[in-house]
Amino acid sequence: MLKEYREEIRELDEKILELIERRLEIARTIAEYKMDRDIPVTDAAQEENVIDHVVSLAKREDDVPYIRRFWRMMLENSRAVQHKVVTGDNITGLWLREMIRSAAKRKENPRVVYKGGEGSYGHEAAAAYFGTGGFGGCSTYEKVCRTVKNGDADYAVLPLESNTAGAMPGVRELINKYGLYIAGEQNVRLDDCLAAPKGARLEDITEIHAHEQVLARCSAFLEDHPEIKAVPSLSSSKCVKKIAEENSPHKAVITSGFAAELNGLEVIAPYISDNPGSCTRFVILTDKFEISPGGDKVSMAFTVRHRAGALQRVLGIFADYHLNLSKIESVPVGGADFEYLFFTDFTGDIAQANTQKALALVEQECDFLRILGNYKSKRRNIVLVGMPGSGKNAVGKALALQIGMEYYDTDALIEEQEGKDTTRIFAENGEKYFRDAETEMSKKVSSLGGAVISTGGGTMMRPENARALRRTGYVFFVNRPVEEILESVDLSNRPLLAGDPKQIYKLYADRLPTYRAVADYEVRNDGELSQVVNALDSIIELLKGGYRAV
Structure with missing residues (x-):
């Protein structure tokens, strides 16, 4: 019976x-009629x-x-056919072509502003993204935007959203209000x-100072130390400076490792947040539209006409052109009742014809459309740490291949840079020289975004290396039993173990506490390679941010 039904459906x-x-065919004929008489393709009332x-x-x-949905899709396709007749294959709006043609170039040695004082997370994001430049802080988001708009700074760095608290209130509205553009992004843990x-020493501390929000997100640590008094402050940066200036062995501050280093403080208890995976996405803003090299992400703002299915039609265009929407958010339009401005991010490059065609069609469905930026996305890195011989290299290569990411081995990069292998570097230049090179390489690879990074066995023993790699990545400790390393790995080419492998x-034992302290996850490597890779892949799939290549 089922066969007969299917045959009837086939007919x-x-x-x-x-x-x-x-x-x-009739739609094409109508399109020619409209074109001859300069009649717009879209007629919402007729539809x-x-x-x-x-x-x-x-x-x-x-x-x-179901019928309503089917016919709406039918009319969308008819409209697309008519657009093609009227404009040909090149349906890119003149505004978009002009935007691409006049895009500004990235400024060198820029003046950069952020919200907060020296050592704030905004400062850290700016330093991580630009490396060098003139940095300065402002007291409010509005002042940051105004400073760039007035030409007193080249770029602004502002937090846009957090993976725990969502969107930062008011930032998107300010971007639109001041006509700023997004030139890049930087994720900071x-x-x-x-x-x-x-x-x-921790046991001598009697007071812990911090902004009240910071104290709240470190509640578990504070509960574990009831003997220490928590002192709330209104300014994180002032709080850090106060502790540094007073130089008391009984007072401490909750801050970032970046701020601690800037102010000459020492970290006595790392990673004490209740949610150590908390990450904030900062955007790099400028008053001139730029197209970043390797740009693969587009941000835009738009409003749709106030009629049924208007937003659905816009979203349908992205689906038709296989553009992946990674974010859509709405904010009320000031002065209008129940009208909304939509902000969206999608994977794309406006230099590509496919993206241009989609945006030209989207424009015809919108009352207002503004491209906010086309820039390179910064997915968080996957960082592998562990002992020499733990299998980080093999696991990293296989994992990168499986999830579609680039792979980097910091030891191999240092060897390529120095023109000799690690054993020779230790022998000819000394361990300190290698560790300094390791620190510079850690900072360099941490800025990559969206890469699998295998580190040397001693990399994380320097706090500044751990800080740089944790800032932009998830850290996985690949833990392999020492007995298996001794049985299956030739340690004669490992500088610290060549003389006595049983060392x-x-x-x-010395490194295990550090590996576990810096790692977000621990994975045992005591089985088949595929099992370890699949275990890592499963964890990554559960993490927010989307790691698989699209």
């Missing part, structure tokens, strides 16, 4: 196809009349929503730590 599909083809007429003929009330003057037991 109906063939008849429907014939009718659709006839309808599209609604067509749908209402068809719905009125429906025999079953239950079928009405909120790595709260306890810092104090050098020489201070690995002591090395493992």
Whole structure:
């Protein structure tokens, strides 16, 4: 019986196809008529009349929503056909072509502003993105935007959203209000730590100072130390400076490792946040539109006409052109009742014809459309740490291949830079020289975004390396039993173990607490390679941010 039903549906599909083809031909003829008389392709009122007429003929009330949806899709396709007749294959709006043509170039040695004082997370994001430049802080988001708009700074760095708290109130509205553009993005982990003057010990601390919001997100640590008094402050940066200036061995501050280093403080308890994976996405703003090299992300703002299905039609265009929407958010339009401005991010490059065609069609569905930026996305890195011989290299290569990301080995990069292998670097230049090179390489690879990074066994023993790599990545400790390393790995080319491979037991015991402290996840490597890679892949799939290549 099922076979007969399917055959009947097959015959109906063939008849429907014939009718659709006839309808599209008529649509093309109508398009030519409109083109000759300069009539717009889109006629929303006529489309609604067509749908209402068809719905009125429906025999079953239950079928009405499906029929309405089907005919709306039919009309969208007819409209797309008409657009192609009127504009040809090149349906890029003149405004978009002009925008691409006049795009500004990235400024060198820029003046950069952020909200907050020296050592704030805004400052850290600016330093991570630009490396060098003139940095300065402002007291409010509005002042930051105004400073760039007035030409007193080249770029602004503002937080846009957090993976725990969502969108930062008011920032998107300010971007639109001041006509700023997004030139890039930088993810920064909120790595709260306890810092104090050098020489201070945790057991001697009687007061912990911090902004009240910072104290709230470190509640578990504070509960574990009831003997220490929590002192709230209104300014994080002033709080850090106060502790540094007083130089008391009994007072500490909760801040970032970045701020602690800037103010000459020492971290006495790292990673104390209740949610150590908390990350904030900062955007780099400028008053001139730029197209970043390798740009693969587009941000835009738009409003749609106030009629049924308007937003759905816009979103349908992105689906038709296979552009992945990664974010859509709405904010009320000031002065209008229940009107909304939509902000969206999608994977794309406005230099590509496919993206241009989609945006030209989107423009015709909108009352207002503004491209905010086309820039390179910064997905968080996947950082592998662990002992020499733990399999980080093999796991990293296989994982990068499986999830579609670039792979980097910091030891290999240092060897390429120095023109000799690690053993020779240790022998000819000394361990300190190698560790300094390791620190510089850690900073460099941490700025990549969206990469799998395998680190050397001793990389994370320097706090500044751990701080740089954690700032922009998730850290995975690949833990392999020492006995298996001794049995299967030739350690003669490992500088710290070449003389006595069994020294690995002591090395493992010394480094294990650090590996576990810096890591977000620990994965055992005591089985097949595929099992380890799949375990990592499963964890990554659960993480926010989307790691698989699209």
